[in-house]
Amino acid sequence: MGEFLFSLLLSFDATLRVATPLVFCAMAGLFSERSGVVDISLEGKMLAAAFAAASTAAVTGSAWLGLGAGIAVSVVLALLHGFACITHRGDQVVSGVAINILVSGLTVVLGIAWFARGGQTPSVGRDARFTPVTLPGAEAMADVPVVGALYSELISGHNLLVYLAFATVPLTWWVIYRTRFGLRLRAVGENPGAVDTAGISVSFLRYRAVLCAGVLCGFAGTYLSIAQNAAFVREMTAGQGYIALAALIFGKWRPVPAMLACLMFGFLDAVAIRLQGVVVPVIGPIPVQLIQALPYVLTVVLLAGFIGKAVAPKAIGVPYVKER
Amino acid sequence: MSAAPGEIPRWVDIAFIPLVNIALAFLVSGVILWAIGVDPIQAVEIILYGAFGYDVALGYTLYYTTNFVFTGLAVAVAFHAGLFNIGGEGQAYIGGLGVGLGILLVDRYLPFYLVLPLAVLLGAVFGAAWAAIPAYLQAYRGSHIVITTIMFNFIAAALMVYLMVNVLIQPGSMSPESREFAQAGHLPFMHEMLGWFGLQVTPSPLNLSVIWAAVCCVLVWGFIWHTRWGYEIRTVGANETAAVYAGIDPRKVIMLAMCLSGALAGFVGINEVMGVHHRLLLNFTAGYGFTGIAVALMGRNHPVGIVLASLLFGMLYQGGAELAFEEPKVTREMVVTIQGLVILFSGALAFMMKGPIERAYLRLARRRSSPTGQEA
Numbered sequence: 001m002g003e004f005l006f007s008l009l010l011s012f013d014a015t016l017r018v019a020t021p022l023v024f025c026a027m028a029g030l031f032s033e034r035s036g037v038v039d040i041s042l043e044g045k046m047l048a049a050a051f052a053a054a055s056t057a058a059v060t061g062s063a064w065l066g067l068g069a070g071i072a073v074s075v076v077l078a079l080l081h082g083f084a085c086i087t088h089r090g091d092q093v094v095s096g097v098a099i100n101i102l103v104s105g106l107t108v109v110l111g112i113a114w115f116a117r118g119g120q121t122p123s124v125g126r127d128a129r130f131t132p133v134t135l136p137g138a139e140a141m142a143d144v145p146v147v148g149a150l151y152s153e154l155i156s157g158h159n160l161l162v163y164l165a166f167a168t169v170p171l172t173w174w175v176i177y178r179t180r181f182g183l184r185l186r187a188v189g190e191n192p193g194a195v196d197t198a199g200i201s202v203s204f205l206r207y208r209a210v211l212c213a214g215v216l217c218g219f220a221g222t223y224l225s226i227a228q229n230a231a232f233v234r235e236m237t238a239g240q241g242y243i244a245l246a247a248l249i250f251g252k253w254r255p256v257p258a259m260l261a262c263l264m265f266g267f268l269d270a271v272a273i274r275l276q277g278v279v280v281p282v283i284g285p286i287p288v289q290l291i292q293a294l295p296y297v298l299t300v301v302l303l304a305g306f307i308g309k310a311v312a313p314k315a316i317g318v319p320y321v322k323e324r
Numbered sequence: 325m326s327a328a329p330g331e332i333p334r335w336v337d338i339a340f341i342p343l344v345n346i347a348l349a350f351l352v353s354g355v356i357l358w359a360i361g362v363d364p365i366q367a368v369e370i371i372l373y374g375a376f377g378y379d380v381a382l383g384y385t386l387y388y389t390t391n392f393v394f395t396g397l398a399v400a401v402a403f404h405a406g407l408f409n410i411g412g413e414g415q416a417y418i419g420g421l422g423v424g425l426g427i428l429l430v431d432r433y434l435p436f437y438l439v440l441p442l443a444v445l446l447g448a449v450f451g452a453a454w455a456a457i458p459a460y461l462q463a464y465r466g467s468h469i470v471i472t473t474i475m476f477n478f479i480a481a482a483l484m485v486y487l488m489v490n491v492l493i494q495p496g497s498m499s500p501e502s503r504e505f506a507q508a509g510h511l512p513f514m515h516e517m518l519g520w521f522g523l524q525v526t527p528s529p530l531n532l533s534v535i536w537a538a539v540c541c542v543l544v545w546g547f548i549w550h551t552r553w554g555y556e557i558r559t560v561g562a563n564e565t566a567a568v569y570a571g572i573d574p575r576k577v578i579m580l581a582m583c584l585s586g587a588l589a590g591f592v593g594i595n596e597v598m599g600v601h602h603r604l605l606l607n608f609t610a611g612y613g614f615t616g617i618a619v620a621l622m623g624r625n626h627p628v629g630i631v632l633a634s635l636l637f638g639m640l641y642q643g644g645a646e647l648a649f650e651e652p653k654v655t656r657e658m659v660v661t662i663q664g665l666v667i668l669f670s671g672a673l674a675f676m677m678k679g680p681i682e683r684a685y686l687r688l689a690r691r692r693s694s695p696t697g698q699e700a
Contacts (some may be wrong), residue, residue, distance in 0.1 A: 093470050098664050
């Protein structure tokens with residue numbers, strides 16, 4: 001029993017690590033989509049940020065410069081998305097797909113041209129990474145039953161970006177629901193005409209929203225390449241941007257439910273490896289692929305309205321044309 | 325051009341602006357090449373020679389082109405109904421599964437001329453079925469087709485890994501591949517077919533499916549522009565509300581367009597599984613489904629444009645591989661980068677050049693007509 005609980009604890013621990021980039025990206029998508037701009041390009045922005053962060057950290061030896069580069073590149077892509085969808089009223093999905101494909105090619109092209117390692121960046125040392133932080137008192141509390149184990153194993157010992165990711169959730173909630181900017185952002189996603197009538201610029205609001213998305217995706221990518229891992233590997237996001245998008249929809253475009261969905265999808269991912277070869281009575285061995293596909297299946301089922309109903313922001317995907 | 329003054333002639337919209345957009349995409353690609361220290365002009369030369377310079381190269385180019393025609397048509401048919409089908413990749417994957425399963429079942433018992441129609445049919449049915457679920461959910465349950473088709477790409481990938489690793493793997497084999505098809509399940513290669521007529525060409529993966537791709541282009545053209553169903557698809561794509569008033573049921577049109585789209589994507593399996601690999605394996609779609617998006621946008625959803633765009637991407641794939649071989653600094657992913665830029669400029673930024681070009685045209689037209697003194 002104790003062994004099972006401990007293994008469960010380790011799974012939860014792994015869940016937090018896996019869910020971190022999902023949480024960043026889901027919050028990024030929330031800003032963008034709540035303002036009415038579809039963001040398929042979470043994946044691409046995260047991948048670009050991962051590459052920029054790893055390259056910069058490898059060259060300069062500084063994790064903080066890596067983070068800065070990751071955010072900068074992600075923001076540039078977010079602005080490109082905004083330029084296409086807001087300024088030129090292009091198709092938001094097409095623009096997102098373009099960014100994803102562009103980045104998936106460009107990161108490898110530049111990676112090989114700069115580092116000649118088959119698309120990888122050189123691995124960075126401990127100084128150039130975000131390394132685990134031991135929270136105060138974790139050592140002392142380790143022997144306290146239950147609470148101590150929870151604190152020292154589960155909560156302590158992650159890197160800074162993990163804590164930051166979970167801090168962005170209440171922050172996002174506060175910005176979206178408790179500030180004037182958030183109110184306007186939600187309004188522009190539901191009824192941009194009304195916002196325009198009130199004398200507020202729809203374009204400027206949406207640009208700020210995609211900018212927020214860019215910054216958050218920058219954190220997600222940086223986490224992947226120089227916190228969770230020590231180098232950039234080609235295609236290292238491996239569809240996590242899409243899982244985050246699924247989590248955002250699963251959480252019905254709300255911060256806390258979206259985070260819970262990220263945790264659930266992260267948990268599925270964490271246990272998928274542990275459940276390999278486990279035989280369940282009656283059903284037989286669980287195919288790992290089934291668990292891996294579960295986030296996508298669940299999202300499809302949810303969107304189809306079979307479990308609850310996910311209602312998107314009303315003006316999502318529609319470019320705003322100001323009447324003359 | 326006999327356009328009325330103040331009016332933009334059609335060729336500007338249909339040919340000139342798309343060409344400017346593509347030129348911009350290639351310009352940026354050239355800048356990227358230059359930035360990593362490769363001479364863009366020389367790169368173009370290597371790509372052109374590597375894609376068309378000798379018979380094997382041409383064979384490879386046309387082999388890639390075949391895939392892009394199928395996926396490009398798939399995306400285009402859905403576009404005509406106003407639907408964005410990002411799921412071409414998954415539909416091609418599952419379509420290939422259908423092709424492979426059909427052949428594995430009957431290849432030892434039936435002759436080639438019976439296996440082929442069965443394989444084509446199953447490829448279409450499986451691809452269509454994989455597109456039908458997102459279509460149904462969009463039409464009848466109101467979930468968004470873009471999101472569902474993305475999810476279905478991932479579900480298809482997981483399903484294929486499961487099937488290949490656990491069910492279809494050849495017993496005793498280490499790699500997740502099915503057994504090789506018997507001879508009746510092989511589509512003849514082009515070099516074999518030309519050999520029957522006494523023409524000797526070097527072997528390449530180009531096979532009979534290129535003919536099927538050409539037939540599909542004609543069929544799609546006829547269907548979209550010369551049948552009632554095609555008209556309904558275009559009407560729903562242009563204005564769904566108007567279509568309802570015209571007595572068209574958009575839900576049925578969505579189902580029809582997506583099933584056709586999925587079937588066309590599924591034909592990638594004919595080329596890859598039946599034509600080249602002669603067995604079921606993982607990842608044979610290799611991103612062709614996504615290239616279809618670029619092809620359809622570039623070809624403006626018309627079969628002629630799609631053939632031209634597919635040729636261009638076939639050239640880039642084959643010539644790009646050659647370039648990667650010649651220039652160690654360049655990799656095949658450069659083609660993926662170009663693909664992304666093409667989608668960006670011809671798709672997302674399609675309107676960027678429209679205003680400036682139209683204004684420039686009007687200014688030119690006015691200047692030309694002003695000496696006659698007829699200025700409005």
